[in-house]
Amino acid sequence: MIGEMHQLEVALLPIGDSVVMGIEDAVQSVKWLRPKIVVPMHYNSFPAIEQDPHVFEKRVLQETNCKCVILNPGEKLSL
Numbered sequence: 045m046i047g048e049m050h051q052l053e054v055a056l057l058p059i060g061d062s063v064v065m066g067i068e069d070a071v072q073s074v075k076w077l078r079p080k081i082v083v084p085m086h087y088n089s090f091p092a093i094e095q096d097p098h099v100f101e102k103r104v105l106q107e108t109n110c111k112c113v114i115l116n117p118g119e120k121l122s123l
Contacts, residue, residue, distance in 0.1 A: 047078035055079035058086035060093030
């Protein structure tokens with residue numbers, strides 16, 4: 045409902061899949077939220093949540109018209 049009522053600029057979504065949602069659920073969330081930009085987070089900090097953010101990015105680009113920004117640790121995103 046949020047994506048239908050408001051135009052989100054940015055969504056930060058977890059993709060780690062062990063203790064947070066994984067890539068599949070995060071892609072579905074992008075479809076529901078419809079942000080202009082999505083940033084994957086909460087992945088690769090320990091073995092149980094290792095994911096390839098580029099797989100998420102590819103799915104987002106194929107299935108939505110949202111821009112995906114992958115940040116390295118300590119990197120900033122200016123809006």
